[in-house]
Amino acid sequence: MPKKPLSVYIHLPFCVQKCLYCDFASGPAGTDEIAAYMRLLTKEIRSFEAIASIYRVETVFFGGGTPSVVAPFYIVQLLNQLRSQYEFAEKAEITLEANPGTLNAEKLVKYREAGVNRLSLGLQSIHESELKLLGRIHSYEDFLESYELARQAGFANINVDLMSALPKQTMGKWKKTLETVAALNPEHISAYSLSIEEGTPFYERYGEGRIGRLDLPGEELDRAMYHYTKEYLGSQGYSRYEFSNYAKKGFESRHNMTYWTLGDYVGFGRAAHSYLEGKRFANPSEKEAYPEASRTAYQRFRAASPQSEKDAMEEYMFLGLRTARGISREDFRKRFGRSFPKQYEKELLELYRSDLVEQAGGRIWLTDAGIDVSNIILARFLLD
Amino acid sequence: MSIPQDHIRNFSIIAHIDHGKSTLADRIIEQTGLLTAREMQEQVLDNMDLERERGITIKAQAVRTVYQAKNGEEYILNLIDTPGHVDFNYEVSRALAACDGALLVVDAAQGIEAQTLANVYLALDNDLEVIPVINKIDLPSADPDRVIDEIEDVIGLEAHDAPLISAKNGINIDQVLEAVVHKLPAPEGDPQKPLKCLIFDSFYDSYRGVVVFFRVMDGSVRKGSRVKLMSTGAVYDVVEVGTFGAGQLIPCDELSAGMVGYLTASIKNVKDTRVGDTITDALNPCSEALPGYKKVQSMVFCGMYPADGAKYPDLRDALERLQLNDASLTYEPETSVALGFGFRCGFLGLLHLEIIQERLEREYNLDLVTTAPSVVYKVHTLKGECIDLSNPTNLPDPAVIDYMEEPVVSAEIMVTTEFIGPIMKLCQERSGVYEGTEYIETTRALLKYTLPLNEIIYDFFDALKSRSRGYASLDYSLKGYERSDLVKLDILINREEVDALSFIVHASTAYERGRRMCERLKEEIPRHLFEIPIQAAIGSKIIARETVKAVRKDVLAKCYGGDITRKKKLLEKQKEGKKRMRQIGNVEVPQKAFMSVLKLDQDD
Numbered sequence: 001m002p003k004k005p006l007s008v009y010i011h012l013p014f015c016v017q018k019c020l021y022c023d024f025a026s027g028p029a030g031t032d033e034i035a036a037y038m039r040l041l042t043k044e045i046r047s048f049e050a051i052a053s054i055y056r057v058e059t060v061f062f063g064g065g066t067p068s069v070v071a072p073f074y075i076v077q078l079l080n081q082l083r084s085q086y087e088f089a090e091k092a093e094i095t096l097e098a099n100p101g102t103l104n105a106e107k108l109v110k111y112r113e114a115g116v117n118r119l120s121l122g123l124q125s126i127h128e129s130e131l132k133l134l135g136r137i138h139s140y141e142d143f144l145e146s147y148e149l150a151r152q153a154g155f156a157n158i159n160v161d162l163m164s165a166l167p168k169q170t171m172g173k174w175k176k177t178l179e180t181v182a183a184l185n186p187e188h189i190s191a192y193s194l195s196i197e198e199g200t201p202f203y204e205r206y207g208e209g210r211i212g213r214l215d216l217p218g219e220e221l222d223r224a225m226y227h228y229t230k231e232y233l234g235s236q237g238y239s240r241y242e243f244s245n246y247a248k249k250g251f252e253s254r255h256n257m258t259y260w261t262l263g264d265y266v267g268f269g270r271a272a273h274s275y276l277e278g279k280r281f282a283n284p285s286e287k288e289a290y291p292e293a294s295r296t297a298y299q300r301f302r303a304a305s306p307q308s309e310k311d312a313m314e315e316y317m318f319l320g321l322r323t324a325r326g327i328s329r330e331d332f333r334k335r336f337g338r339s340f341p342k343q344y345e346k347e348l349l350e351l352y353r354s355d356l357v358e359q360a361g362g363r364i365w366l367t368d369a370g371i372d373v374s375n376i377i378l379a380r381f382l383l384d
Numbered sequence: 385m386s387i388p389q390d391h392i393r394n395f396s397i398i399a400h401i402d403h404g405k406s407t408l409a410d411r412i413i414e415q416t417g418l419l420t421a422r423e424m425q426e427q428v429l430d431n432m433d434l435e436r437e438r439g440i441t442i443k444a445q446a447v448r449t450v451y452q453a454k455n456g457e458e459y460i461l462n463l464i465d466t467p468g469h470v471d472f473n474y475e476v477s478r479a480l481a482a483c484d485g486a487l488l489v490v491d492a493a494q495g496i497e498a499q500t501l502a503n504v505y506l507a508l509d510n511d512l513e514v515i516p517v518i519n520k521i522d523l524p525s526a527d528p529d530r531v532i533d534e535i536e537d538v539i540g541l542e543a544h545d546a547p548l549i550s551a552k553n554g555i556n557i558d559q560v561l562e563a564v565v566h567k568l569p570a571p572e573g574d575p576q577k578p579l580k581c582l583i584f585d586s587f588y589d590s591y592r593g594v595v596v597f598f599r600v601m602d603g604s605v606r607k608g609s610r611v612k613l614m615s616t617g618a619v620y621d622v623v624e625v626g627t628f629g630a631g632q633l634i635p636c637d638e639l640s641a642g643m644v645g646y647l648t649a650s651i652k653n654v655k656d657t658r659v660g661d662t663i664t665d666a667l668n669p670c671s672e673a674l675p676g677y678k679k680v681q682s683m684v685f686c687g688m689y690p691a692d693g694a695k696y697p698d699l700r701d702a703l704e705r706l707q708l709n710d711a712s713l714t715y716e717p718e719t720s721v722a723l724g725f726g727f728r729c730g731f732l733g734l735l736h737l738e739i740i741q742e743r744l745e746r747e748y749n750l751d752l753v754t755t756a757p758s759v760v761y762k763v764h765t766l767k768g769e770c771i772d773l774s775n776p777t778n779l780p781d782p783a784v785i786d787y788m789e790e791p792v793v794s795a796e797i798m799v800t801t802e803f804i805g806p807i808m809k810l811c812q813e814r815s816g817v818y819e820g821t822e823y824i825e826t827t828r829a830l831l832k833y834t835l836p837l838n839e840i841i842y843d844f845f846d847a848l849k850s851r852s853r854g855y856a857s858l859d860y861s862l863k864g865y866e867r868s869d870l871v872k873l874d875i876l877i878n879r880e881e882v883d884a885l886s887f888i889v890h891a892s893t894a895y896e897r898g899r900r901m902c903e904r905l906k907e908e909i910p911r912h913l914f915e916i917p918i919q920a921a922i923g924s925k926i927i928a929r930e931t932v933k934a935v936r937k938d939v940l941a942k943c944y945g946g947d948i949t950r951k952k953k954l955l956e957k958q959k960e961g962k963k964r965m966r967q968i969g970n971v972e973v974p975q976k977a978f979m980s981v982l983k984l985d986q987d988d
Contacts, residue, residue, distance in 0.1 A: 220936060223937050244941050271947075274946065280948075282949075315952070318955060371939060373935050373937070374938070374940070375958055
C-alpha cells in the first residue's frame with residue numbers, strides 16, 4: 001500500500017525573551033530545562049512508532065518560541081530520531097523558525113547538514129521604533145546579517161515574517177518595510193496584521209476599551225495596508241496563496257498547506273496539535289502539564305474518537321477558504337462521498353451575488369472583499 | 385384538631401413596599417412554632433426565586449399556623465402575605481376578600497407612604513378590621529410618636545396602643561399576635577348552610593391538576609364532596625382538601641365555614657377555576673354566588689413572541705397556566721410581520737410585565753422577544769366609530785381618524801417638602817396637570833396630578849426615586865381618557881418597516897423620540913456586511929436617520945499552526961450570536977432591540 005503523506009510539527013517553547021504581543025507557549029529557559037524537555041520530546045516522538053510504517057514525511061516544521069535558541073545538536077538529534085522512524089520524501093520541506101540575534105554561521109551550517117532546507121526569519125519591521133515597541137530583541141541590522149549568513153550557508157528557501165497594523169504605524173512606514181524586504185528577494189513573505197491577544201502585555205495596553213487602543217490603525221487603514229501588501233508584493237513576483245502568506249512561484253509552504261487542506265499532521269511538544277486518522281488531539285500548553293502529557297500522547301491519540309463528518313465538512317470549508325486556491329465541489333465529493341449540503345450551496349450563492357466569493361474552473365475562493373470580512377463569511381459554513 | 389370557629393383569625397398584612405410585611409410574616413411563623421428557627425429562611429413566604437432575588441412579594445401567599453395565646457387558648461391564624469407594589473394591588477384585593485382583618489405595617493422612620501394609604505383603603509373597602517403596627521423601631525431614625533400621630537390624623541385609625549415592633553429583631557411580636565387574637569374578629573358564616581366558597585387563587589400542578597385556594601364562607605367541604613363551580617357549572621369530585629403549611633400543602637379531613645385552605649379535584653381544564661368564582665355543593669347548591677372580584681383592567685400591553693417560532697404552542701400553554709395563578713394577566717393571539725405568531729398581553733403595570741416575562745422565561749423555560757409596551761388608546765374615526773387600540777401597528781390610516789384619546793391616571797405622590805420642587809418639575813415634563821397638594825404634616829405633602837398613563841409606565845417610578853433621593857412614593861389609579869395629539873412613529877430598518885417597533889407618541893415629542901430610537905437601535909444592531917439605514921417616520925415622512933456602517937474588517941490574520949480549535953471557537957461564537965437575532969429582511973436584529981424604546985429616557 002502506498003504510504004500517506006505526513007507533516008510533522010515540533011514545538012520548541014524557548015526564546016530569549018517574550019515579545020510583547022506573543023501569546024504562544026514559550027519563554028526563556030536554562031540549559032537543564034531545555035535538556036529535560038528534549039528528553040521528553042524524543043520519547044514522545046518515539047511513542048508514535050506504530051504509525052511510522054503507514055506514513056511518509058513530507059514536511060517538518062520546528063516552531064516556537066525561537067527554535068534557533070537551542071543548541072543546534074538538538075535539531076540534529078530530533079531530525080535523526082524522525083528519520084530513524086519514518087521514510088522521508090525525497091524533497092521533504094524541513095523548516096526552522098529563527099530570530100535574528102540568535103543565529104550565527106556555525107549554527108546555520110549545522111542546520112543545513114541536518115537537512116533543514118527552509119528558514120523562517122522573524123523580522124516584523126525594519127524600523128527600530130517599531131521593533132522596540134514590539135519588544136523584539138534584535139535590530140534590522142541584526143536581521144540583515146542573519147539573512148546574509150543564511151544565504152551564504154546555502155539556504156535557498158527563506159521566509160521573512162512581517163507585521164502590519166502596529167500601534168502608530170503609518171502607511172508610509174509599512175510600505176518602506178515591504179519594499180526593503182522585497183528588495184532582498186526572499187522566496188516567501190508572511191505578512192500578518194497584528195492581533196491583540198488576551199494575556200499579553202499588549203492586551204493590557206491595547207485591548208478592548210484600553211486607552212492605548214487609540215494608537216492602533218483604524219479598520220480603514222488596516223485594510224488599506226493589507227490591500228497594498230497584495231498589490232505591491234504581486235508586482236514583485238509574490239502571489240498571495242493564503243490570507244497572510246505570499247510566495248514566489250513554487251515556494252508556497254507545503255507544511256502550512258497541510259493544515260489548510262485537512263492533510264495528516266502530527267505535533268510533538270508542548271501545546272502541539274495533531275490531526276491524524278481524522279482525530280484532532282493536542283498537548284496542553286501549560287509547562288507543568290507537558291511531562292505527563294508527553295508520556296500519554298500516543299494513548300490519547302488511540303483513545304480519541306474521530307471527528308464527526310459535520311466537523312470535517314466545516315473545517316474543509318473554513319480552512320480551505322483561507323487559501324487562494326479555495327475549495328472545490330470535486331474535492332468535497334471525493335472526500336465526503338456527497339455533494340455540498342444545501343446550506344453551503346445557499347450561502348455560496350448569496351456570497352457569489354455579493355461578490356464575496358469568486359468561482360472558476362470548478363474552484364471557489366474568497367475575493368479580497370470577502371477576506372476582509374472572512375470571519376462572518378466562514379461562520380456561515382458551520383452547519384446547523 | 386378541632387378548634388371552634390371563633391378561634392380562627394383570617395388576616396393579611398398590608399403595607400407600603402419595604403415597610404417589612406414579609407419579615408413580620410416570618411416572625412409570626414417562627415414564634416408560633418410552625419417552623420423552627422433552623423428551618424426558617426428569610427421571607428419564607430416569598431417562595432418564587434424571583435421574589436427572593438428582587439426582595440419583593442409578587443404573589444399573595446397563605447400560611448396557617450396555630451398560636452397559643454396568653455389566655456391559654458389555641459387559635460388558628462391564617463395569614464396571607466400580600467405584595468406592596470402598586471402594580472399588584474389586584475393581588476392585595478383578592479387576598480383581602482378572604483380575610484376578616486388586616487395588620488397595617490408602617491415604617492417607624494418613613495411613616496405613611498402612598499401605598500400605605502392605597503392598601504388601607506382597599507382593606508376598608510373590604511370591610512376589614514385594621515390594626516396598625518409600627519415596625520422598625522430599632523432604626524436610629526425611628527420616630528414612632530410622629531408616625532402614630534400620622535396614622536391617626538391621615539387615616540383616622542386609633543393607633544396609640546399600636547404594637548411598636550422590630551420584625552427584623554423579633555421585638556414585641558407577641559403583642560402583634562395578642563392583638564390579632566383579641567382585636568380582629570372571628571370569621572362569620574354558618575357551617576350548616578349550603579357550601580359557599582370564594583376562590584382567591586389557584587395554580588397548576590402537573591400531578592394534581594389545578595390546586596384551588598379558597599375561603600369557606602358557609603357550609604363545609606371534605607374529600608369526596610361533589611362540588612360545582614358556579615360561573616361555569618363544571619362539577620368535580622374533591623380529591624383532597626387541606627391547609628397551608630409553610631411552603632407546603634397539608635391535607636386535612638374537612639374545611640368548614642371561616643376556614644381558608646385548598647382543594648384538588650383532578651381539574652385539568654384551567655379555565656374552569658376562575659379566581660373570584662364561587663364553589664358550592666353540586667347536590668345542595670347555595671342560592672346565589674358571591675359577588676367575586678371586579679374584573680381588572682390591564683393598563684399596559686405588549687407583544688410577546690417566542691424567540692423560536694416553533695415554541696408558539698408552549699407559550700400559549702404557559703400563558704394559560706400563568707393566568708390561572710395571576711388573573712390580572714390577559715392575552716390574545718396576534719401576528720407580527722417581523723416576529724411571527726405571538727400574543728398581545730395585558731398587564732397592570734410595567735413591573736408586572738417584567739415579572740410575567742421573567743416567570744415565563746424561568747418557570748416555563750421560554751426565550752421571549754417582547755415589544756415595546758403600549759397603553760390602550762381610543763381612536764375615534766370620522767365614521768363615528770371608537771376603536772380600542774392596544775397595538776400601535778393596528779392604528780388606522782390617519783386620514784380616517786377624527787381624533788384620539790389616551791388614558792390618564794390620578795396620581796398621588798407623597799413627598800417630603802424639600803423635594804416638592806423637583807417632583808413638580810418632573811410631573812410637568814411628563815405632561816402632568818396639577819390637581820392640588822395636601823399637607824400630611826408640616827414636612828410632608830401629598831401631590832395630586834393627572835398624568836398620561838403612557839408617561840408613567842416607562843420609567844416614572846425610577847425618575848421619581850432619583851429626584852427625591854428615594855423619598856417619594858407613588859400611587860395611581862386610572863382616571864379616564866383625554867383627547868390628545870398623538871402620532872404613530874414607525875421604524876424602518878434597511879428601508880423596511882418593522883411593525884413590532886412602531887409606537888405611539890405625543891406629536892410634540894415625536895421628533896425627539898424618533899431620533900433617540902434611531903440612536904438606540906444603531907447601538908443595538910451589529911454591523912453587517914452592508915450599510916444599514918435606520919429611519920424613524922411619521923406616515924411617509926422620515927423624521928430621523930442613523931446609519932449602521934458596514935463591517936470593514938473581521939478577519940483572523942494569524943493561523944495558529946495546527947491549532948484550528950481557536951479559530952473554530954471564534955466562528956462558533958459568531959454563529960451563536962447570530963442565533964439570538966431576528967431576521968428582518970436581510971438584517972439580523974438582536975431580540976433585545978425590540979425593547980429599546982423602553983430605555984429612551986435612561987440617558988438623561
